[in-house]
Amino acid sequence: MRHLRALCAIADTGSLHRAARELGVAQPSLSTQLKRIEHELGGRLFIRERTGCRPTPLGRVVLGRARPLVAEMRALVAEARATAAGGPRLRIGSTASRALAGWLRRLRQRPATDPALQMDVSANALLRMVADGQLDVAFVHEVEGSPLRVPDGLRTRVLVEREPQCVSLPNDHPAASRPVVRLTELAQDRWMIDPTVDGEWDAVQRMLRAAGIEPLVLHGDYHTAASLVATGEVVTVCQPTSPSRPEAAVRRIDGDPLGVRLLLAARTEEDLDSVFPELEEAYWETTLQAPAYREWLMTRGAPLFRESRGAPPAAVRRT
Template sequence: MELEVRHLRALCAIADAGSLHRAARQLGVAQPTLSTQLVRIEQALGGPLFVRERTGCRPTPLGRTVVGRARPLLADMRALVREARAAAAGGGSRLRIGSTASRALAGWLRRLRRPGREPTLQMDVSANALLRGVAAGQLDIAFVHEVEGCPLRVPEGLRLRVLVEREPQFVMVPAAHPAAARQVVHLRDLAADRWMVDPTVDGEWDGVHRMLRTAGLDPRVLHGDYHTAASLVATGDVVTVCQPSSQSRPDTAVRRIHGDPLGVRLLLAARTRAELDAVYPALEEAYWEVARQSPAYRDLLEPPGPAAPHRPLAAPAP
């Protein structure tokens, strides 16, 4: 017996449903038929894949291995069918990009546009969710950030390329704040301020909390997205961490934090190295373009002096 796609689909359905009865109902087949099919699959593979119990069934170690390998295969098959149907309908191929927030996105997408290849974009605050989307074949590429000290859960089989090994995070303060008069802000100067953090961003709250605790601070913290945070900074209600490429406005100031206590790693993820190589140069160009548009970040990247401009935060090319 040779395994077919329908067999892999049946195994995943049983693992997800936790019982033959529920899996059979989801697959639209009779339970005895699914049970017989499972026995044949187990015979072909040489061992039991599920332990049958009165309350249902659970994967054996062999079953977990087989199901773990089956899921990406099924995802690739679904992606193949979708892309083939789109091509047959004359829609051309689409580059499906997922990303956490970044000012480099506009320039990256502009550089990737080609006749017959229009990139699509899916934004998500969760880098882990985007990585799962790439592994499942729902996305082709994901550009994500990993908060220092909070490793991402990278699915097996994904290829990664580092854009920036450590991007220091800056702070956004009201323009009228005394700390705004300095180019580098000490955290102790923000001890009396309320902070706003987005707890839905993977690792963000843990990273900011660790930074404040290490500095001996225990400020009041509000939870909210960073668009709201920027608005509240402008009205003088909070301060918040921000990307170094963020730009000051008449009512806000973006400043470097003394000692760069909080950093993130910027990563590009795909299922193949060829996919990474195809989009990385455009992302690199777009990122450094917006990086140098921010005076505070540019001062860090290109300190005054006779030395030529450099990129001290970039990862070495693989």
């Protein structure tokens, strides 16, 4: 299990240095451990590049099996500790979202509620964990054109039917001077995409091909991408609620060619009802901090304020 945790940490951080820091070990020790694992499995698991580490085809196969095992062990430990402390916790899974902090804050304000959190870049992995009883609910995104594999028996509720994805680019990029960017303006830039996010690499490829461009694409996690955007090395896709920073700008893509559907999954309608209102409020709270996205919603007739709760209602659909 220690080896599997190390492999997941390297993949998630995209760097031996950051993975070693996360695991609390020295980088040379982690490098030696990785070489030992690769020798045992008979092939390289990661390609080391100047920009970091990315999984090889063998590495992706191994990670596909390792992640559920590591997640299951974490869930087992969390559940055991919670039981020993006096009772079960609300077990939440989520892909990355700026609404997550507000959602957890609201849930913790309820009596006797202290949610446990499991993050994963794979929405499909989180859905399987809900179906297997390892999680109570999962908040995930479904990339347009790449339907999620929802296990039988799960109930889902849509938070946002289509959230348009934006592009993050260096603040001194010529295209950053305008609120909307044409993809052809980014044809000469290097793009960084995380291929471990379910469906995202395929969707970005389709988007770029439809625009008639074939830019150089680097593979890496989005934490690394954010750092490289700041130094002018790459551009990358991002959520519309992502904030612009002094070194990086978030801009809409002309025509909104890339979208995701945001949904909550659980085993019962009662589980959905128990946490959906707080998620809804938290998400719309983030839109108030993203002026460009708020304007986009307004042009499409989406309400942005609700006096009684301070947030607009989302379009809800039960399946």
